[in-house]
Amino acid sequence: MRVAIYPPNSLILSDLIERAGHEPVTIMKELSDRVRDAEIDSPPLNITPEDPSKGLKWASAEAPSGVRGRLAVFAPIYEGADAIVALKDGPMNFGCLGCARTNEFLLYLIHSSSIPHLILAYPTTEEEAVCVVQRIQSFLAEVASHD
Amino acid sequence: MIKIAQIACGTEYSGIQEEINKAARLVNAEIVYPDVSIDYIEETTEIMGFNVKSPGLQLMFARARALVEGLVEADAVFLASCFRCAEGSLLKNEVRRYLQKNSSIPVVMYSFTQTTKADELLTRMEALQTIAERKHLLARKKQEGLTMGIDSGSATTKCIIMQDNEVIGTGWHPTQTVALSANKAVDDALKESKVKMTDIEAIGTTGYGRHTLGKQYKAQLVQEELTVNSKGAVWTAGCQEGEATVIDIGGMDNKVITINNGIPDSFTMGGVCAGASGRFLEITANRVGASITELSDLSMNGNHKNVSMASYCIIFGIQDLVTELARGVSKEDIAAAACHSVAEQVYEQQLQEVDIREPIIQVGGTSLIKGLNRAFEEILRIKPVVPKHSQYIGAIGGALLSSAFIGEE
Numbered sequence: 001m002r003v004a005i006y007p008p009n010s011l012i013l014s015d016l017i018e019r020a021g022h023e024p025v026t027i028m029k030e031l032s033d034r035v036r037d038a039e040i041d042s043p044p045l046n047i048t049p050e051d052p053s054k055g056l057k058w059a060s061a062e063a064p065s066g067v068r069g070r071l072a073v074f075a076p077i078y079e080g081a082d083a084i085v086a087l088k089d090g091p092m093n094f095g096c097l098g099c100a101r102t103n104e105f106l107l108y109l110i111h112s113s114s115i116p117h118l119i120l121a122y123p124t125t126e127e128e129a130v131c132v133v134q135r136i137q138s139f140l141a142e143v144a145s146h147d
Numbered sequence: 148m149i150k151i152a153q154i155a156c157g158t159e160y161s162g163i164q165e166e167i168n169k170a171a172r173l174v175n176a177e178i179v180y181p182d183v184s185i186d187y188i189e190e191t192t193e194i195m196g197f198n199v200k201s202p203g204l205q206l207m208f209a210r211a212r213a214l215v216e217g218l219v220e221a222d223a224v225f226l227a228s229c230f231r232c233a234e235g236s237l238l239k240n241e242v243r244r245y246l247q248k249n250s251s252i253p254v255v256m257y258s259f260t261q262t263t264k265a266d267e268l269l270t271r272m273e274a275l276q277t278i279a280e281r282k283h284l285l286a287r288k289k290q291e292g293l294t295m296g297i298d299s300g301s302a303t304t305k306c307i308i309m310q311d312n313e314v315i316g317t318g319w320h321p322t323q324t325v326a327l328s329a330n331k332a333v334d335d336a337l338k339e340s341k342v343k344m345t346d347i348e349a350i351g352t353t354g355y356g357r358h359t360l361g362k363q364y365k366a367q368l369v370q371e372e373l374t375v376n377s378k379g380a381v382w383t384a385g386c387q388e389g390e391a392t393v394i395d396i397g398g399m400d401n402k403v404i405t406i407n408n409g410i411p412d413s414f415t416m417g418g419v420c421a422g423a424s425g426r427f428l429e430i431t432a433n434r435v436g437a438s439i440t441e442l443s444d445l446s447m448n449g450n451h452k453n454v455s456m457a458s459y460c461i462i463f464g465i466q467d468l469v470t471e472l473a474r475g476v477s478k479e480d481i482a483a484a485a486c487h488s489v490a491e492q493v494y495e496q497q498l499q500e501v502d503i504r505e506p507i508i509q510v511g512g513t514s515l516i517k518g519l520n521r522a523f524e525e526i527l528r529i530k531p532v533v534p535k536h537s538q539y540i541g542a543i544g545g546a547l548l549s550s551a552f553i554g555e556e
Contacts, residue, residue, distance in 0.1 A: 062236035111196025
């Protein structure tokens with residue numbers, strides 16, 4: 001299964017998905033695809049000049065261009081996945097998009113998505129961490145069994 | 148009196164609440180604020196999953212939910228937040244989508260500044276009032292008898308005479324003095340249709356000069372252009388059943404209206420920048436020494452990608468075009484770039500506020516400029532329908548709707 005994660009650049013979550021035998025859909029891959037795309041003249045600095053306009057699919061022109069540029073890269077990840085695993089309220093070093101507005105909106109997109117999704121709070125104790133890992137694994141197993 | 152639910156954040160602290168109330172009073176509507184409890188707001192945030200930091204914005208979603216769930220009643224929704232609030236713009240758009248998906252209440256969105264005045268809101272409030280209160284009138288699909296519609300636009304004045312659901316006379320004049328320009332357009336339409344003014348059974352006026360002309364011609368229908376134009380657009384395009392989107396770029400403003408079975412259910416109106424209006428194309432035509440009709444052909448032979456434009460602004464955008472002309476870029480490329488600029492700005496600033504539904508009907512004077520049709524097709528990847536008489540839709544809507552008043556004083 002292609003499993004999108006939130007934050008989309010979390011190496012811990014990415015590793016967890018991979019260990020469960022699935023393909024993690026991460027921002028690292030999305031950005032590297034852009035760098036390798038033969039149609040893009042020079043490697044972009046995260047996004048291309050067209051991306052903020054592409055972000056208009058999710059946010060109006062009134063939304064800051066940085067939000068729209070981020071959405072152009074991050075939002076499609078959650079639209080093309082088979083399942084989504086999200087950990088909210090994590091510390092900055094767990095995975096960071098650099099913009100609270102984009103974070104709020106992406107969590108809303110995940111929450112209202114028809115794709116099977118699991119949103120959990122970032123664990124703050126070892127017991128909670130164990131519980132989170134178990135819940136993610138059983139969620140993935142359940143979605144995979146339906147597939 | 149209809150009830151317009153205000154779902155907004157920041158109006159009272161921007162000093163514009165009284166302007167909103169004033170605009171509502173002018174169209175005989177009452178602004179209401181859906182009442183919800185703190186628990187309900189918290190529950191809504193949990194259910195919707197959009198955990199914005201501003202409680203005022205959380206309240207907006209809760210109020211929308213209360214309307215959808217029927218806990219409060221309203222005939223229309225005025226959805227607004229402060230201009231440039233990032234959270235506000237993101238949430239407002241989602242509230243609009245939520246309302247449109249889960250209810251049939253007409254919605255208009257607005258981003259306000261501290262200088263927002265009642266006059267700017269008036270056409271929007273009037274349209275909400277018309278949609279809510281005169282649905283039976285907007286449901287009319289056929290013109291009957293012999294009627295006239297006059298559209299007093301900012302750039303041109305148009306007159307249409309219709310008989311038994313057919314256009315039999317047209318008149319068109321640049322708007323100078325509202326009354327005189329209308330007289331000329333009316334005379335031309337009467338001449339073409341070979342009928343006398345005394346034979347006309349009902350008249351409808353719309354556009355900026357509608358009130359003046361309504362008095363002058365003792366019109367039975369005096370109505371804002373959002374609802375009238377959309378009616379004319381679906382009639383001319385033969386799209387009275389099902390869904391459609393109307394893009395109406397006029398001389399000095401633009402409107403995008405979504406339609407369901409011939410009745411508008413959401414709309415957005417430009418008015419901040421003239422760069423997305425016919426005026427931009429008119430100035431471009433002057434700069435390349437062509438008429439607006441010639442600009443249409445020029446634009447089809449040019450490529451906008453050959454022109455570097457850094458601004459949509461009617462001053463700085465035109466300045467870019469002049470610089471490119473001086474650099475040796477062809478008139479054809481300049482014409483294509485001007486069309487692309489107008490279409491792109493409408494796409495980025497207006498079309499984001501509605502959910503586009505096919506077919507797209509392109510109307511207004513600018514719909515006759517082929518390069519603009521092509522630019523929309525390129526940007527939207529949908530070929531717009533440009534119906535016959537597309538420049539007359541306001542007058543046609545006036546003639547069509549006024550036929551409901553035949554025999555009435």
